[in-house]
Amino acid sequence: MTQATPPPLTATITHKALRLALPVPIHGYFDYLYPENTAITPKAGQRAEVPFGHRKLIGIIIDIDIDSELCSSKLKPVLKILDDTPAIPGNVIDMVTWASRYYGYPIGECVVNCLPPPLRKGKTTADIHIRQWHISAQDKDIKPRGRKQQALLSLLKESPKGQNEPFLKSLGYTQKQLSALESSALIQCLQIPLNQCVKNASRGYSAKPNLTPEQSRAAKRIKSSLGKFDAYLLEGITGSGKTEIYLQVIEEAIQQQKQALVLIPEINLSPQTLKRFQARFPSELIMCHHSALNDSEKLTAWETIKSGQASILIGTRSAIFYPFAELACIIVDEEHDASFKQQEGFRYSARDLAVYRAHAENCPIILGSATPSLESLHNAEVGKYHKLELKARPGDAVLPTIEYVDIKSRPLKGGLSQPVLEKIDTHLRCGQQVMIFLNRRGFSPSYGCHSCGWHAVCPHCDIRLTYHKKAWALKCHHCDFKQHLPKQCPDCHCSELFPYGVGTERTEEFLAEHFKETNIIRIDRDTTTRKNSMDRIYQDIQSGEPCIIVGTQMLAKGHHFPNITLVVVVSADDGLFIADFRAEETFAQLLIQVAGRAGRAQKKGEVLIQTRQAEHPLFAFIKKLDYSRLAESLLDERRQLNLPPYSHFALLRADADSEQDAMDVLLQLKTSLKSNNTTTSISGPYASFLPRKANRYRFQLLIHSEQRNERQKMVTETLHLIQRMRKKASVKLQLDVDPIEIG
Ligand code: ADP
Ligand code: ZN
Ligand code: ZN
DSSP states (O other), rough: OOOOOOSHHHHHHOEEEEEEOOOOSOSSSSEEEEESSSOOOOOOEEEEOOOOOOOOEEEEEEEEEEEOOTTTOOOBBBBBBOOOSSSSOHHHHHHHHHHHHTTOOOOHHHGGSOOHHHHHHOOOTTOEEEEEEESSSSSSOOOOOSHHHHHHHHHHHHHTTTTEHHHHHHTTOOHHHHHHHHHTTSEEEEEGGGGOOOOOOOOOOOOOOOOOHHHHOOOOOOTTTTTSSSEEEEOOOOTHHHHHHHHHHHHHHHHOOOEEEOOOSSSGHHHHHHHHHHHHHHOEEEEEEEESSOOOHHHHHHHHHHHHHHOOOESGGGGGGGGOOSSEEEEEEEETTTBBBBBBSOOOBBHHHHHHHHHHTTTTEEEESSSSSSHHHHHTTTTSEEEEEOOOOTOOOOOOEEEEEEOOOOOTTTBBBBHHHHHHHHHTTTTTTEHHHHHHHHBEEEETTTOOEEEBBBSSSSBBOOETTTTTTOOOOSSOOOOESSSOTOOOOOOOOEESSOOHHHHHHHHHHHHHHHHEEETTTTTTTTTHHHHHHHHHHHTTOEEEEEEEEGGGGGOOTTTTEEESSSOGGGGGGOOSTTTTHHHHHHHHOOOOOOOOOOSSSSSEEEEEOOOOHHHHHHTTTOHHHHHHHHHHHHHHHHHHSSSSEEEEEESSSSSSHHHHHHHHHHOOOOOOOTTTEEEEEEEEOOOOOOEEEEEOOOOOOHHHHHHHHHHHHHHHHHHHOOOOTTTTEEEEEEEEOOO
C-alpha cells in the first residue's frame, strides 16, 4: 500500500502493478501488486480487497499493468479480486474521475457513490432474486381486509404475469399487506433469478394523448437525436406537458431495447412519477432510486439497471452514478432545482454531471423546467443547448390569474388576511381544493418574552429556535438541539412567553378552527418523514374532495393536483431579503412553481400572494407569469456585475472550533494562493450566513474568475496547498465548486 503520487526522486526499477481508488479521504490513487493465486483476470472497474495500514479496504481497480515506480518493499499484493467482470463500467469511472478533479474531492470517496452499499461492503450480486407476486391458482372467495389490501389484490388480478416486489413497494404497498394476502392464500410469490427475469414480450404501451403542435415539434426534434449527443433545454410553463414529451421520447428509446434515466429533485415525487410511467409502460420494469430505499432495494435497482432488465430508472441526484447497460436518453426534470447539487462532502451537481454523462454515452439529454436556471438559459443563449419552448397548456387548462394582497396594515390570523380567508371560503364552497404555501415549518419561527424582548436562541448556532407546539418543544432547524418549553423568561422571569411569527403548524391550527368542516392537510418535513406518508397524503388529495393543503416548498415541486383552484402564498417577503446573488432567481422560480399548482385541469386557477412590498419590480413579472422576460433581465444584471453564469465561482469553506482557527487557515491559504492573471481574484475570508452552526465557526474564501479553466487552476492549486499545509486537525476545509449559495 502506498500512494501513487508523488513519484520517488530517483528513477528505480519499475514493477507491474494495479492502480486502485480506495475509499479514504486522500487525493490520488494507490498501487498494489497483482494478486497471487487467482484465476480472475484483473480489469478496470472490478472491486478488489487490499491491505491498508492495519485494515482491509475494498477499492476499485482504475488501471492495470501500471509501471509503478514505488520500490518493491512498499508494494503489497491485492488480497482478492471480488468481481469477474467490472462492477463499474468504464464510462462511469471516467465520469467520476472527471468529477473528482472538477469538484476537488478525493477520487476514492467519489467512486464509492457508484456502488450500492452491499457491494461497498464486499457482498456479491450472484444471488439476486426478484420476488414476483402472483394471484393464487385456485380461486378463493375471501375478501381481504382494508382498502389497501383490496387494491393490491385487484392490481394483481389485472396482472396475469404478476408484479415484482420492488414495483409494488414503490407504489406504497407494504410487506405487511403482501404477507397478509399471502397467508390468506390469495396471492403467492415466486423467486425469480435476476438473469432469468425476462422482459415481458408484449411491448404494450397504454394510450397516449395526441400531442399539441408545440409538443409534437419538440418531441420530434428530441427523438431525432436518439443515438447521438444533444442537449435540450425544454422550457415549458407549468402543466404544459413536458412530462408527456419525456414519456414519448422514452417510448422510442425502450422500443429500441434501450434505457432511460429520469432525474427528479425530490424523493416525494417518486411515487407519483413512477405511477405515471408505470401506467404508460405496464410491461416494463421501472426502478426507483432514492435515499429512503433500504440496502437490498438499492442493490436490486442497481443490478436490474446494470443488467438491462429494467428499462427506466427514476431517481434523485445520486442516480446519475448508476451503471446502465445501454443508456439512450437522460431527463433532468425541474432542472433549476437546487437539490441536484449535493451540499456536503462531494459537492457535485447531478444536472451538470448528467450533461457530461450524456456526452460520454452519446445520447440526448433533456433539461426540463418551467423556470430554467440562468445557467441553462445562458447555455442555450451561447448555443450549447437547443432551447425548445412550450407556451400553452394542452386542452382547456389555462394559466391562473395572480393578485397581490397588501398586508402592510391588515390584521392577520394564522398568517392570513381577511380577503384571503374569504377567497378560501368561496373556493371550498365550490367543492374545490386550496393550497397554502408557507416556507416555514413549526408553529412559530421565534419564541420569546413581551416584557423584556428576550428570544430563545440555539446555544450551538447563531439562530433563533423554532417553536413546535405539538412536540411541546423549541427546536433548532440547523442542528439537533431541542429543549422543553421554558416556563418563564430566563432574563426577567416573566411567566408569559409568546410565539412570534407564523409557521405551517400555526396556520394549520388556525384553519382547523376557522374551517371546522374542512379536511386540513399539512405537508412539510415534520409530517412526511415516515415512509410512504407522502403517498398517502397524495392519495387523499387526488380523491378530489374539498380540502386545504398547508405546506412548505415541498408543495412547489412538480405535483399535479387537478382539483386545486386557489393557491395562497402567505408571505412573499422573506425570500426577497436574502443576501445571495441568486436570491431573486430562486424566489421567482419558487413563486412561479407554486402558482403553477393552481388550475391544472379544466377549472381556472387563482393565486393570491400576500406581501408588504407590492411595488417590488420582481412582482410585475411574476404577475404576468413572464419568467422568460424576468430571466432576461436577471441575466442582464449578472452580465453587468460579472457574476455567474458570466464568471465562475468556487468557495473554500472552513469550519473550526474557534473563529480564530478558521480565519487563520483561510488567511494563510489566501497569502499563498497567487493568481497570475488579472481576471481571477480571491476575496475573503467572509463569515458564512450562519456564522456558527453546531458550535462550529464558519468562514470562507471566494475564488472568482472570468475563465472556467483559470478558476479550475486555482481549485487545483488550492488542493495542493491544503495537502501540504500544517493545520490543526479540528479545522475542516471543503471546496465548493460552482456553489449554489455563497453563504
Ligand atoms: P408538465 O410536466 O409540463 O407539468 P404534464 O406533462 O404533467 O405537464 O401535463 C399536464 C397535464 O396535461 C397532465 O394531466 C397531462 O396528462 C396532460 N397532457 C399533457 N399533454 C397533453 C396532450 N397533448 N393532450 C391532452 N392532455 C395532455
Ligand atoms: Zn423577559
Ligand atoms: Zn442549533
